[in-house]
Amino acid sequence: MSINRILFWFTLAVLALTAPFMVYPVFLMKALCFALFAAAFNLLLGYAGLLSFGHAAFLGTAAYLTGYTVKDWGLTPELGILLGTVAAGALGFVFGALAIRRQGIYFAMITLALSQMIFFLAVQMPFTGGEDGLQAVPRGYLFGFIDLNDNLSMYYFVLTIFVLGVGLIYRTVHSPFGQVLTAIKENEPRAISLGYQVDRYKLLAFVLSAALAGLAGATKTLVLQLASLSDVHWHMSGEVVLMTLLGGMGTQAGPLVGAVLVVGLQNYLADLGSWVTIITGGIFVTCVLLFRRGIVGELRALWKRSF
Amino acid sequence: MEQTSILETRHLTREFKGFVAVDDVNLKIRRGTIHALIGPNGAGKSTFFNLLTSFLKPTRGEIFYNGQNITNMPPAKVAHLGMIRSFQISAVFPHLSVLENVRVALQQRLGTSFHFWRSTRSLDKLNDEAMHLLEEVGLEHFSRVLTVELPYGRKRALEIATTLAMNPQLMLLDEPTQGMGHEDVARVTELIRKVSENRTILMVEHNLSVVSNLSDTITVLQRGTILAEGDYATVSANPAVLEAYMGSSAHD
Numbered sequence: 238m239s240i241n242r243i244l245f246w247f248t249l250a251v252l253a254l255t256a257p258f259m260v261y262p263v264f265l266m267k268a269l270c271f272a273l274f275a276a277a278f279n280l281l282l283g284y285a286g287l288l289s290f291g292h293a294a295f296l297g298t299a300a301y302l303t304g305y306t307v308k309d310w311g312l313t314p315e316l317g318i319l320l321g322t323v324a325a326g327a328l329g330f331v332f333g334a335l336a337i338r339r340q341g342i343y344f345a346m347i348t349l350a351l352s353q354m355i356f357f358l359a360v361q362m363p364f365t366g367g368e369d370g371l372q373a374v375p376r377g378y379l380f381g382f383i384d385l386n387d388n389l390s391m392y393y394f395v396l397t398i399f400v401l402g403v404g405l406i407y408r409t410v411h412s413p414f415g416q417v418l419t420a421i422k423e424n425e426p427r428a429i430s431l432g433y434q435v436d437r438y439k440l441l442a443f444v445l446s447a448a449l450a451g452l453a454g455a456t457k458t459l460v461l462q463l464a465s466l467s468d469v470h471w472h473m474s475g476e477v478v479l480m481t482l483l484g485g486m487g488t489q490a491g492p493l494v495g496a497v498l499v500v501g502l503q504n505y506l507a508d509l510g511s512w513v514t515i516i517t518g519g520i521f522v523t524c525v526l527l528f529r530r531g532i533v534g535e536l537r538a539l540w541k542r543s544f
Numbered sequence: 545m546e547q548t549s550i551l552e553t554r555h556l557t558r559e560f561k562g563f564v565a566v567d568d569v570n571l572k573i574r575r576g577t578i579h580a581l582i583g584p585n586g587a588g589k590s591t592f593f594n595l596l597t598s599f600l601k602p603t604r605g606e607i608f609y610n611g612q613n614i615t616n617m618p619p620a621k622v623a624h625l626g627m628i629r630s631f632q633i634s635a636v637f638p639h640l641s642v643l644e645n646v647r648v649a650l651q652q653r654l655g656t657s658f659h660f661w662r663s664t665r666s667l668d669k670l671n672d673e674a675m676h677l678l679e680e681v682g683l684e685h686f687s688r689v690l691t692v693e694l695p696y697g698r699k700r701a702l703e704i705a706t707t708l709a710m711n712p713q714l715m716l717l718d719e720p721t722q723g724m725g726h727e728d729v730a731r732v733t734e735l736i737r738k739v740s741e742n743r744t745i746l747m748v749e750h751n752l753s754v755v756s757n758l759s760d761t762i763t764v765l766q767r768g769t770i771l772a773e774g775d776y777a778t779v780s781a782n783p784a785v786l787e788a789y790m791g792s793s794a795h796d
């Protein structure tokens with residue numbers, strides 16, 4: 238590693254570790270959760286070329302299951318999160334198996350339709366708490382002894398999950414599997430003619446993406462101590478598309494930047510009520526028109542051009 | 545038992561909404577030969593390729609490969625039997641490096657293609673073999689180049705190297721010299737001759753000098769049916785061929 242790189246990562250690490258002393262920790266944790274959510278979504282869109290319009294289903298399913306099992310069964314936080322993640326992955330397998338043979342817009346429509354069914358279930362089933370959602374979910378004690386009600390402990394716990402999740406995505410992209418995924422995205426007929434049963438690779442990408450989206454949702458529930466209908470609403474599916482495109486799809490940092498921007502904006506503009514949607518929409522349209530490759534994508538192109 | 549024909553079609557037919565693109569084709573490809581498929585645009589050559597490799601399902605008829613009925617077998621399985629195709633439009637992975645293009649084909653034999661937890665560095669043990677294949681097609685100095693940056697003729701050479709990585713018994717090449725300048729045509733012609741050792745090649749080709757240079761057998765396809773078959777001398781002396789093929793390819 239070059240000196241510059243070491244310096245870069247060192248600075249980033251110091252910033253990440255000291256951030257909760259400078260910025261409101263709950264905001265930071267929320268941003269980390271959504272950044273992980275967007276990164277998981279980008280694994281599918283940016284690296285497998287599949288546009289899902291139903292990722293709220295995975296975030297939301299994990300959010301509810303983790304919330305319910307932690308609150309009503311008294312599961313420890315790490316087990317609750319694990320359960321939510323696995324459930325989201327399993328749901329991803331079902332969605333994927335039904336949608337993967339479809340191309341382009343049909344794929345998006347099927348994922349949307351399936352996620353609307355999950356939304357419907359969340360509205361109907363008694364354990365989700367309907368309009369109120371699951372409130373006052375206890376954060377509990379990590380491994381039985383670390384008190385997560387302390388925002389600082391909770392922050393480092395969330396940061397660890399985030400680093401592991403994003404690390405897994407990085408590894409997946411740079412793995413033998415990632416090579417095949419790139420090949421399929423770039424030229425699917427050629428990948429088939431080289432003997433790859435492409436549907437299986439796409440399905441695995443879908444399951445991984447769904448599970449990681451679930452990990453983000455489960456963690457978010459513990460952070461905000463709340464799982465609600467907005468987690469499974471199609472707005473949420475749209476928002477993650479927005480975050481990813483805004484930051485730059487197919488780049489590792491893009492979705493993270495996009496998520497932090499969107500969450501930050503929502504936080505900052507929260508007082509304006511329904512105007513938030515219109516303003517973020519306007520910013521989104523402007524960005525897409527100005528920076529076709531997203532913020533990180535454009536920066537990277539600029540960097541390449543000037544060296 | 546060693547069959548003399550590696551591939552055989554029986555009454556192979558494909559219709560598109562009533563339009564018959566491939567019409568009752570009975571074709572045998574002899575093992576170890578270079579077999580050319582020629583014919584005017586729209587004759588059904590690419591459709592025929594798509595049928596052979598299961599990219600399209602036939603409306604009627606059967607396909608036998610090494611004596612095995614492979615009709616309706618999934619395309620990826622056909623590939624694993626050793627029949628590998630190229631495409632009419634160049635088939636590379638533009639944002640993988642030249643070396644990675646070849647390695648993607650090689651990596652299947654490691655059995656780690658679903659391993660998302662492993663580093664790409666675990667594929668480096670295939671680099672020597674990939675380099676060797678790149679040498680075969682004269683691309684050894686381009687191994688680290690991003691494929692999108694290769695000139696067109698080199699991309700087609702890379703395609704051949706990638707196909708070779710599958711160690712195919714039967715290579716199907718769809719217009720391998722299409723859109724190339726003189727030098728590239730000569731280079732690719734030599735390359736095909738070189739890689740045809742110990743292999744069977746079926747190729748669609750418009751360039752008649754390439755065809756006459758390389759092929760043992762030529763089949764002329766017109767409106768989905770076989771018009772003539774034989775070596776170059778036989779086929780080129782056939783008046784029906786002269787009229788049909790030369791006549792209608794003069795304006796494309």
Ligand SMILES: Nc1ncnc2c1ncn2[C@@H]1O[C@H](COP(=O)(O)OP(=O)(O)O)[C@@H](O)[C@H]1O
Nearest residue numbers: 560563565583584585586587588589590591592
């Ligand atoms: N998917 C398709 N749907 C409808 N018609 C097709 C399709 N593919 C090919 N055809 C038609 O079949 C005929 C043969 O096409 P093709 O096999 O590409 O010819 P060639 O490769 O010999 O130029 C053409 O008339 C073409 O329009």
Ligand SMILES: [Mg+2]
Nearest residue numbers: 589590591632
């Ligand atoms: Mg053709």
